[in-house]
Amino acid sequence: MTAFATIAIEAARTAGKLLRQELGGVRRISYKGASAINLVTEMDRRAERAIVEILCEAYPDHGILAEEGGVQGGPSEYRWIIDPLDGTTNYAHGLPMFCVAIALEAAGEIVLGVAYDPNLEELFVAERGGGASLNGEPIRVSETAALNESLLATGFPYTIRSTTRTNLSEFAAFSLRARAVRRIGSAVLDLCYVAAGRFDGYWELALGPWDLAAGSLVVREAGGVVTNVQGGPFTLAGPGVLATNGKLHPAMLEVLEAACGPARPGS
Numbered sequence: 001m002t003a004f005a006t007i008a009i010e011a012a013r014t015a016g017k018l019l020r021q022e023l024g025g026v027r028r029i030s031y032k033g034a035s036a037i038n039l040v041t042e043m044d045r046r047a048e049r050a051i052v053e054i055l056c057e058a059y060p061d062h063g064i065l066a067e068e069g070g071v072q073g074g075p076s077e078y079r080w081i082i083d084p085l086d087g088t089t090n091y092a093h094g095l096p097m098f099c100v101a102i103a104l105e106a107a108g109e110i111v112l113g114v115a116y117d118p119n120l121e122e123l124f125v126a127e128r129g130g131g132a133s134l135n136g137e138p139i140r141v142s143e144t145a146a147l148n149e150s151l152l153a154t155g156f157p158y159t160i161r162s163t164t165r166t167n168l169s170e171f172a173a174f175s176l177r178a179r180a181v182r183r184i185g186s187a188v189l190d191l192c193y194v195a196a197g198r199f200d201g202y203w204e205l206a207l208g209p210w211d212l213a214a215g216s217l218v219v220r221e222a223g224g225v226v227t228n229v230q231g232g233p234f235t236l237a238g239p240g241v242l243a244t245n246g247k248l249h250p251a252m253l254e255v256l257e258a259a260c261g262p263a264r265p266g267s
Contacts, residue, residue: 004104005127008080008114011054012100015047015084016118019091019098022046029092039088044068048084051102055080067210079105081236083210086115087186101188103213113214113221115188124192126214126221132195141224141245142197147255150200150248152181153190157206165260167205173259174203174252187241191215194243195222201244201252205229209236219243229256 028042048068055064063074066082080102085091087098096119104112115124124139126132132139144150152174160166175181182199184190188211190202195218213236216226227233229240231253244252 001125002112002127004112005114005125007054007058008102008104008112009116009123009125011051012102012114012116012123013118014054015050015100016116018050019043019047019085019100020096020118023091023094023096039092040068041085041088041092043091044085044088047100048082051082051084051100055082055102065209067208077107081105081110081210081213083188083208083214086188086211087184090185095185097184097189098186099188099192101210101214103217105213110213110217113217115192115214115218117189124195124215124218126195126218128217128221130221132218132221134192134196139196139222141195141219141222142200143247144200144245145247147177147248147251148179150178151198152178152252153193153199153202154181154183155185155187155190155204155207156183157204159206165205170203170205170256170259173255177255187211188215191241191243192218194224194245195219197245201242201248203229203240203242203252203256205240207238207241212236212241216241216243225249227253 029039045068048066061074061076063079064072083101086101090097099115099117102114103110111128113126124134156167187207192215193199194202219226225246226243229242
């Protein structure tokens with residue numbers, strides 16, 4: 001394990017412990033932009049500050065992209081991408097289904113992904129070329145080859161009340177073709193569960209880079225395939241994400257295209 005991974009794990013565990021300790025507390029909730037469903041709590045910010053403090057102490061010249069704090073400059077080619085609380089809506093309602101995600105980008109490529117679920121005490125770690133693990137044990141994607149035998153996961157955009165790309169038609173299409181479709185409210189956990197073989201595939205139409213960075217590497221290092229939702233090369237800018245065990249990727253792309261067709265600019 002690299003020194004980068006050791007520091008990232010320390011930061012994720014520190015933030016995760018804080019979140020778990022305060023889960024039952026009274027939340028102070030505010031909203032991002034004009035959305036009535038895109039929440040942020042004081043715990044998002046507290047967890048982020050704890051992570052940033054640890055990372056900056058260890059690597060003061062590194063850049064940072066954090067969900068709540070945005071971009072912090074640094075002269076290094078390294079940049080940390082942080083989601084301090086993935087699953088904020090769950091957390092705000094006292095639902096113990098959330099995680100902390102930290103990724104490291106080097107010269108534009110994700111080289112480290114760490115995701116920590118403090119409720120189940122599950123730590124997912126992936127380093128580029130080094131495989132993926134859960135609590136220190138190697139993990140692999142599933143072997144499911146038939147869509148009608150698959151368990152899938154998805155999520156919906158915060159703009160669902162105002163956009164034509166709601167993911168509802170795609171959800172309906174997969175619900176009729178897969179064994180079941182789950183929506184757990186944490187993109188990072190969805191990706192990690194694909195990596196661990198718990199889900200066979202996951203798609204979502206609109207996500208931030210902090211939602212994707214760590215988990216996408218965990219999936220790839222566990223033997224899975226990650227593309228954008230149209231089947232093109234995966235980038236943190238999207239559009240969207242499709243992560244599968246590889247065997248289901250062509251079938252899922254067919255369903256996505258049939259359900260809504262290629263994404264339209266500005267939609």
